[in-house]
Amino acid sequence: MIKGTLRIVFTGEDLARVRVAGRADMMWEMALSLHILQRPGGARALSGWRRQARADLAEAGLLKPVRERLVPLVPLKAYFPDFLTPYESLSGFRQGLDVLADTPSARVRHEVDRLRPYVPVPATLDDLARGNRRSIRDLARLGERYCQVAFGSRRTAMEDALGRERARLTRLLTDQGVDAMLAGLGPSTRWRPPVLEADYATGRYEIHLQGRGLTLIPSYFGRFTPVAMADPSLPPVLVFPIQHEMPDAVPDDALPDLLGATRARVLRCIAATDGCTTSELARRTGASLSSASAHAQVLQRAGLIASTRHANMVIHQLTRLGGDLIHRQQ
Template sequence: MLRIHFTGLDLARVRIAARPDALWESVLSFHRLRDKQGAAVYGQWRGETRARLNGETRLLATLVPSRGYFPDFLTPPEGVLGLEPAIEALRETPVRRLQRDLSLLGTLRSRPGWGDSLADGDSTALGRLIGALRSYHRAAVAPYWPHIRARIEADRAARGRALLDGGADQLLASLPTTMRWRPPVLEADYPVDRDLYLGGRGLLLQPSFFCRRTPVTYHDRDLTPVLVYPVQHTAELGPAVPLNATDADVNSLGKLVGHTRSAVLQTIGNGCTTSELARRVGVSAASASQHASVLREAGLVVTLRHGNAVLHTLTPLGAALLRGGAAAVPDLPELSNAAATARADEVPAAPATTGTGR
């Protein structure tokens, strides 16, 4: 079990990542590529990704084992800014840190032959690693980025609403069931037993598409604290309708307001801006705005200005209508392209006894 100890200052410094982290998603997806769990979500993705890979896994497997420790330097904080900023940060990793992380990796398993050169900061070895990461990201993560981003934005909206409703206390209590907020400690199912004292530094909550069941954090307690946790997938929210469903397959809500508009209503369920709505539903910004206007005029949606954007949320009537038809709302059209991942996750199961274990 992981126990994260908060002070009052830490609660004031809890924040939610604004977007997916390119390298956390890459490294965690490499775990998903090799395990056989979560086939409903990751099965199609595994097949498509393996067909695009060209030897990158052999190099990465030496640094990212199927379970247990992998070096902290592989996931720098700049990952939330995109792949290239993350790669540049990785390239600038101090030699002392490379040596420390790879030394720890070496105490647990046999280190790759080129590991000594990498630990010394050799530019050729580091370039080889960066090339493998770039190539792997291009094959395994980049084609699915819009879907990954949409899922994380939806999770962020849910956490943000919890924060607005009840502060940091309710935010932490709203996290997935593998984590339990027992003030002042956040407990999480974890492959190893450890305590993390935040000491006033706060905590970055990083939702992840490829994180599964148990959260992940840095091994080095001196690094800026981050907790990477899994987002919910479709099956946890209700059964999905196949994308090739006929008129006889769709639900009553779709028949009432139209299939696209029912998807719009479902997407607005946790609150979103017009641009987020357009991206998640797979329509233009103008179309998203028009659908939201119709729903607003019907008393189902309320729109408020939020900075330079507008935020759409459900009225009580809209929420009641959505609950009445939520069991079979069609999955969002974002999954309709060839790069879509799977349509539903497995039903949540008991926490695994092995895992990343940082």
């Protein structure tokens, strides 16, 4: 049940400093995926991932340490420590892990203490709660291993889905302006200038940006409501859930056998958007720019997509023939 409201108050300067994260923020995905991992019901779109992740973690010998040391830090409550999701992780997973490993002991102690009113902190976190340096570094290593194992089977789908959402927001910003982008964040948010209002887990929480701007971070594992940093003095971010349009269980797919795995991914990426550039295709599929361009040219010659040049960009769109081919595989 949604119990609260988040209000983010903008100035004119803040509107000029809204940005969309340029990549998946793996530290936020780690934290929010732990909610999915421990949720007994709900999140139907990710139930298949939850089953697979538990099996993969068990096989890797990580299920117990994850349950004892990571899950208690990210309870299904109103708070989890900000040090788990450092702002620097926007520059890459490795940077985020390094900052987590170097978190000052005093900050760790303070934020774990802040967790105590919501849930009991288990004895397995006693050393961490005291700010023990080795325990902090061990937590960062455990987070890295968790992401490697738990996200392994879903990494391509994550990148594709988040790439589509980033492209959608960027297109809104370019074509219609920042107001349209803020108004289009999803059903749980409402843009009422100069305030962005969002459903929140509990309570009323207000952030005044005061010229600092706001970074929008789409999340694959975020569910239901957006999330912000608990400490309003930290760099402002809004992490919001994307819409999961594809079913969690994908049926047998003959498309890769027909077109090849990468070309099939390129076709499906184009099908999932109103149109995307060659650069967007490369980013979402993990192909090089030249490879994405070559695959798009083949798909165009086959009549499965249409490619149109706009200035220095080529926009690729699905044709009816391409749509019919994908539909027959579903």
